[in-house]
Amino acid sequence: MKLFDRFFSGMRGGVHPEGRKDLSAARGIRAVPLPQKLFVPLQQHIGAPAIPVVNVGDRVLKGQLIAAAQGNVSAPVHAPSSGTIVALGDHVAPHPSGLPVPTFTIECDGQDEWVELQACDDPFALESEDISARVSAAGIVGLGGATFPSALKLNLSRGVQTLIINGGECEPYLTCDDRIMRERATAIVEGISLIALAVAAKEVIVGIEDNKPEAIDAMRSAARASSMKVVAMPSMYPMGSEKQIIQVLTGQEIPAGGRPADIGVLVHNVATAFAVHQAIRFGRPLISRIVTVSGGAIKSPSNVEALVGTPVQELIDFAGGFSQAASRMVLGGPMMGQHITNADIPVVKGSSGILALTADEIGHDEASPCIRCSTCVRACPVGLLPLEMAAHIRGSDLSGAVDLGLKDCIACGSCSYVCPAHIPLVHYFNYAKGDLAAQERSKLKQEATKKLAEARSDRIARIERERAEMMAKRKAAREAKERAAKEAAAKAAEEAV
Amino acid sequence: MNPIAHSPHAHAPSSIGKVMLTVMLALAPATVFGFWLYGWPAINLWAVSLIAAILGEAFVIRIQKRAVKPVLMDGSGILAAWLLALSLPPYAPWWIAVLGSLFAVIVGKQIFGGLGQNVFNPAMAARVMLLISFPLEMTTWGLPSTLTSANGLNLIEGLKVTFLSQPVDGMASASLLGHVKTEFTRGIGLDQALVGYFAPMDALSGLRTGSLGETAALLILLGGLFLIARRIITWHAPVAMLLGVAVPALIFSAIDGNHYAGPMVHLLSGGVMLGAFFIITDPVTSPNTALGQFIFGLGCGLLTWVIRTWGGYPEGVAFAVLLMNAATPLIDQYVKPRIYGRDRNGVALPAKKGA
Numbered sequence: 001m002k003l004f005d006r007f008f009s010g011m012r013g014g015v016h017p018e019g020r021k022d023l024s025a026a027r028g029i030r031a032v033p034l035p036q037k038l039f040v041p042l043q044q045h046i047g048a049p050a051i052p053v054v055n056v057g058d059r060v061l062k063g064q065l066i067a068a069a070q071g072n073v074s075a076p077v078h079a080p081s082s083g084t085i086v087a088l089g090d091h092v093a094p095h096p097s098g099l100p101v102p103t104f105t106i107e108c109d110g111q112d113e114w115v116e117l118q119a120c121d122d123p124f125a126l127e128s129e130d131i132s133a134r135v136s137a138a139g140i141v142g143l144g145g146a147t148f149p150s151a152l153k154l155n156l157s158r159g160v161q162t163l164i165i166n167g168g169e170c171e172p173y174l175t176c177d178d179r180i181m182r183e184r185a186t187a188i189v190e191g192i193s194l195i196a197l198a199v200a201a202k203e204v205i206v207g208i209e210d211n212k213p214e215a216i217d218a219m220r221s222a223a224r225a226s227s228m229k230v231v232a233m234p235s236m237y238p239m240g241s242e243k244q245i246i247q248v249l250t251g252q253e254i255p256a257g258g259r260p261a262d263i264g265v266l267v268h269n270v271a272t273a274f275a276v277h278q279a280i281r282f283g284r285p286l287i288s289r290i291v292t293v294s295g296g297a298i299k300s301p302s303n304v305e306a307l308v309g310t311p312v313q314e315l316i317d318f319a320g321g322f323s324q325a326a327s328r329m330v331l332g333g334p335m336m337g338q339h340i341t342n343a344d345i346p347v348v349k350g351s352s353g354i355l356a357l358t359a360d361e362i363g364h365d366e367a368s369p370c371i372r373c374s375t376c377v378r379a380c381p382v383g384l385l386p387l388e389m390a391a392h393i394r395g396s397d398l399s400g401a402v403d404l405g406l407k408d409c410i411a412c413g414s415c416s417y418v419c420p421a422h423i424p425l426v427h428y429f430n431y432a433k434g435d436l437a438a439q440e441r442s443k444l445k446q447e448a449t450k451k452l453a454e455a456r457s458d459r460i461a462r463i464e465r466e467r468a469e470m471m472a473k474r475k476a477a478r479e480a481k482e483r484a485a486k487e488a489a490a491k492a493a494e495e496a497v
Numbered sequence: 498m499n500p501i502a503h504s505p506h507a508h509a510p511s512s513i514g515k516v517m518l519t520v521m522l523a524l525a526p527a528t529v530f531g532f533w534l535y536g537w538p539a540i541n542l543w544a545v546s547l548i549a550a551i552l553g554e555a556f557v558i559r560i561q562k563r564a565v566k567p568v569l570m571d572g573s574g575i576l577a578a579w580l581l582a583l584s585l586p587p588y589a590p591w592w593i594a595v596l597g598s599l600f601a602v603i604v605g606k607q608i609f610g611g612l613g614q615n616v617f618n619p620a621m622a623a624r625v626m627l628l629i630s631f632p633l634e635m636t637t638w639g640l641p642s643t644l645t646s647a648n649g650l651n652l653i654e655g656l657k658v659t660f661l662s663q664p665v666d667g668m669a670s671a672s673l674l675g676h677v678k679t680e681f682t683r684g685i686g687l688d689q690a691l692v693g694y695f696a697p698m699d700a701l702s703g704l705r706t707g708s709l710g711e712t713a714a715l716l717i718l719l720g721g722l723f724l725i726a727r728r729i730i731t732w733h734a735p736v737a738m739l740l741g742v743a744v745p746a747l748i749f750s751a752i753d754g755n756h757y758a759g760p761m762v763h764l765l766s767g768g769v770m771l772g773a774f775f776i777i778t779d780p781v782t783s784p785n786t787a788l789g790q791f792i793f794g795l796g797c798g799l800l801t802w803v804i805r806t807w808g809g810y811p812e813g814v815a816f817a818v819l820l821m822n823a824a825t826p827l828i829d830q831y832v833k834p835r836i837y838g839r840d841r842n843g844v845a846l847p848a849k850k851g852a
Contacts, residue, residue: 012837017507172507243837255846256838262848334507341501355506363508368571369613371513373780378731378787383834385785405836405843413505420511427503 011244013381014236015414017172017335019211020361024294024301025175029183031305032318034112038080038309039091039346040066040104045141046148047073049102058085061115063285066104069136075149076139078285079106080307082113094312094331094345095338103346106309117283123194128158131198131280138279139349140286144177144240144269145332147350150276153266154198161264163201164249165192165273167208167215168233168240171333174353176290177270179303181208181215185222188270191277193226199266204228206270207249211235237335238412242267244381256408291347293319297326297356306347312354313343326356334361335413365422376415376425382408386415390428398432398439406432513612517572519729523720524579524710524775530703531710535587536644537655539709543582545591545659549598550578557607573612574602580620580775583710584768584815585627588639590662593631597623617822618782621815628815636811638672638706672707673766674811677758686755697761707767714770721774730778733787734794738773739764741798749806763802768814772797776814782822789825789832796821 043049050067060066060079067077083106090100120126126134136151144166165188169177181188196204206223208216210232220230231249238244243254245267252263260267268276271290278284287308294301299320306315312331316322330337331345332353347354376386384405392400406429415425532540554574558565568574578598585594604626605619606612628635642650650658657663673695680690699705703713711717724730742763749757763769768776777783777797784793797817804813835841 012834015509017505017509247837252849253838253846255848256836257845258838258848264849328502328506330504330506335505337504337506339502339504339506357506362502362506363510364502365508365512368513368567369611371516371573371613371780372783372785373516374785377785377834380834382837384836385833387785388829405839408836408838411504417505417507418509418511420509420513420516422508422512424503426505430503 010234011236011239011248011381012383013379013414014238014244015379015417016235017237017417019235020172020294021175021178021211023173023298024292024303025178025212027175027179027300027302029179029290029303029305030318032307032310032315034081034108034110034307035310035314036108037086037311038083038104038106038108038307039311039344040077040080040106040309041091041093041346041348042067042077042102042104044077044147044308044348044350045075046146047071047075050074050077052088052104054085056085056088059083059109060085060106061113063117063287064115065285069139069149073149073152075141076137076285077104078139078287079104079115080287080309081106081108082111083108092342092345094340094348094351098340098342104309119283120280123190123280124197126194126197126280128198128200131194134280134283135198135276138275138283138285140272140275140279141349142269143271143275143289143349143352145336145350145352146242147348150268150272153268154195156259157199157261157266160199160261160266161202162250162266163192163196163199163204164245164265164267165195165204165206165228165270166240166242166245166267167206167212167219167270168245169212170209170235170237170240171335171337171353172237173294173355174292174333175294176292176303176352178212178215180271180274180290181212182218184274185215185218187277187281188274189219189222189226189228190281191273191275192223192228192268194276194280195266195268195273196228201266205249206230207233207239207245209233209235209239237414237417238381238410241381241410241412243410286349289347289349289351291315291351292353293355294353295326295330295355296358296361297322297324299323308349309346311344311346312340315347315354316343316356322356324358327359328357328362330355330357335417336411367423368421370421370423373420375418375420379414379418381412381414382410384409386425386429389432390423390425393428393432398436401429401432402436406436409433513571513573516729517576519727520576520724520775521572521579523723523729524583526720527703527710527713527716527771528579528583530713530716531583531587533644534641534703534712535639535709536642536650537652538650538658539587541655541659542585542587542589542591542594542709543579546578546582546585546594546598547575549595550574550602553599554602554607557603561607568611571612574606577601577606577619577623580771581623583771584620584624584708586635586638587709588637588658589634591659593627593634597627600626613781615781616825617819618776618779621776621818621822624815625819628810636672636675638675640706641704672811673705673762674805678811687758688755691758691762695762695766697765701765708771711768711771714765717770717774721770724774724778730774731787731790734777734783734790734797735773737791737794738777738798738801739769741795741800742769742802743798745799745802745806757806763805767805767812769798769801772801772814772818776818777821782825784825784828784832786829786832786834789828792828792832793821793825796824 048070051070052067054066061082064079066079069076086107087105091103093101132151132154140150141147275286291306293315302319329340331340389401389404409429413426555565558568581597601619601623605622606615609615677690701714743760746760746763750759800817801813
C-alpha cells in the first residue's frame, strides 16, 4: 500500500525545462542603489486598488502608508523610501498591455528616513488575529507571483492541518527564493512559525526542489529547533504551483473550484514568510523584494534587493547592462512570465525576475500543424488534453473546450513548452478564458440592463396607476363636493321657499 | 512595436521535422538490411516510392496554392512512403510503388486536410488499396537474393526487375503466412506446412521471404526501442499489439497445435513487428492517452490474429490497423485522463472540512 501511495502521490506530467539557474544562483543578494524617483502603483495585488491617503506635494517617510486597502480583498501601499510625492497619475504598468495605471511618483530625498515603526519584541505572544492584522497593515501579498493579499489567506485558513511553505522555485532562471533561503533562513523560519501560529497549523512542511541543496541545508539548520519538516522535492516544472506542491507533499488534491483550505492546507511562499517576519518583528511594511536579473543578454546576472517602484532599467543597469541585444524582455520566469516592451515599468510586489532573453534561449518557431503526438497530454500536470482543447478553441467552440476542462488549466505552459509543432497552446487557453470572462461580463451587464428596464417600466406603470387612482379619488371628492354643494343649495332653496 | 509574445518564453528543442527524422533513423537498420537481402530491386522500389510521394505531394500542395517547402520539409509524406515501401514485396513493379505512394500522400493524407487531419494511416490505407486492387503483384514474393551473393542481381538487372517486370529466380516463392493459408486449403496441417518455412532464428534475423522491410524482427525491435528511448513513442501501443497477437495465438495453439500457429510464428511473420513499433505508433491516427493507446494496440493485435486465422487474407495487419484507426475517435471520446481535483466523471472531489 505504501508503495502504491508513493507511486501515485507524485505530480502528474510536468516538464524539465533547462534550468539556467547557474547564471545567477551563486550571486549573493545586493541592494540596488536608491533611485532618484520611485513609481509606486496603487494596485500591486489581486483585488481592489488601494486608495491614496497622501497628496501630491506631501513629504513621506520610508514605510509610511500612502494608500490604504479598499474593501476586503485589497492591500495597502507604503512609501518605499523617504521623499516627496511629486505626482499621482498614470504611469506605464508592469502588464502585457503596457497600459498605464494610477501610480505615485516619489522623488527620493536620499535620506531613506524611516517612519516610526511598531516593533514587537515577543511576537509569539501575539494573538492569531493580531498577527493577521499586522500582516494586513504591512501590505503583504503572495510573493511567489500570485500577489493575493496574505492576511486574507491567513483569515480564511485558520485551523488548517498543514502549512506548506513553498520553496520550489521551479521556474527556470529564477534564484531569488534560493538566495533568500540561503541568506535569510533564520528570519524565514521565524516568519513561518508566526504564520503557523496565526492559523494554528498542526504541521509545517517546507518544500524545496532538490536542485537547491544549499538552500535545503540552510533551511534545515535554521529549522532544527522547530518541528517543521524541510523536504527535498524532485526538480520538475511546475513543482512550485500551489496545486502541484500540495499533491506532492500531502498526496491530496484541491477539489476543483476549491481552495487549499478545503482540504486543510495553506500554502505560502518563502519570501512571503520573510516579509511576515519583517512585518511582525520589526513592523516593517513590504516595500522591497528580491528580484533575479538574468538571461543570456544580461552582462552579469544577479540577485538584487530592489525597492518597490524602482524602474526595471535601474536593475538592468545594476546588473551590468546588456551583453547583447535582448530578443525579449520578460517579467517573471520564462514559463509563466510576461513579455514586457518597456524598461520604465517599476518593480512591484509580485516581480520575481527580470529576464533579458536571446533568440536562442526562447527557441521560438513558427507553429506547424498538430500531429496529435500527445506529448502535451503527457506533460500536463492537471490531466487535460491540451491538443483537443486547442482544436475546439480554434473552431470557436469555447463551451466544448470548457467541457474538456479549460477552467482547470493552470496556464503553467508545460504543453506549449514541449509541443514539437510549436503551437502556442497556453495562448489559446488564456485567450479562451478571457473571451469567456468577457462573455460572462456582458451577460451580467445584459441582465442588469434588463433588470433596470423592467424596474423602469414597473415604475412608470406604478406612477400611471397612482396618478389614475389619484385622479379618480379627486374626481370622486369633487363630485362629492359638488353633490354636497348641490344638496346644500337645494336645501337652502327649500328653506328659502 | 513588436507584438506581445505569450508565455512560455522557452521551448524544448524539438520540431515535427526532427521527430520524423528520428523515426526514419530508427527505420534505417531494417531498411538497409532489406536492401542487402533483396538487392537492387528493393533499393529501386524504395527510391521510386519516396520520389513519387515527394512529387505527388508537391503537386497537390501547388494546386492548393500553399507553400510547398514547409509541407515537404516536415517529412511526414516521405515517412509514409518509406513505411509503405517496407511493406511491399521487394520485387514488385515500379508502378505499384508509385500508385501506392501517391495514394498514401494524396488520398491518405492531403485530401483529409494535410498533416494531422487524416483518419487512416496513409501507408496502411495505400497497402490495403494495393492488396485489394492488385492481389497478384502484392502477393508475388521472391526468394532473397542478397546484394553481396554471387548470384545477386546487379544494378542493371535490378532496374529490369523493377521497371520491366523481369521475373526473378524463385519468384513463385510464398510468404510464410500465404503458404500456411494455401496448405490449409489443401487440408495440410501446420505440422507439415511449417517444415522448411519457419525457422525462428531466421525469422528473428530476417533471412526469409517477405516484404521489403518487415522481415528483420530484431532490427525493427531495435529501432522501436530507440524510439521509446528518445520518447518519440511510448511502450503502450507496441506491447499491447504484441500481446494482442501472442495471447490468442498461445491459447489456441495450446488447444489445437496443428491448426493454430503458435505465438512465435505470429509475432515473427508478416508485418506485426513493423506494425507494432512503426505503424500503430503513428500519432495522427492513434489515441491520445496511454490507456487509449494500449486499447488501440490490443485491438490491432487481436484483429490481426483474427484475420490471419479466420479471414480470407493471409495477412491482417493493414486491415486491423485501418479498423482500429476508425475506432480511434471513439476511444478518445471515452478514454480521457482524470482531471486534477475531479473524479473520473469530472465531478469535483469533496472538500474535507476541518481535515
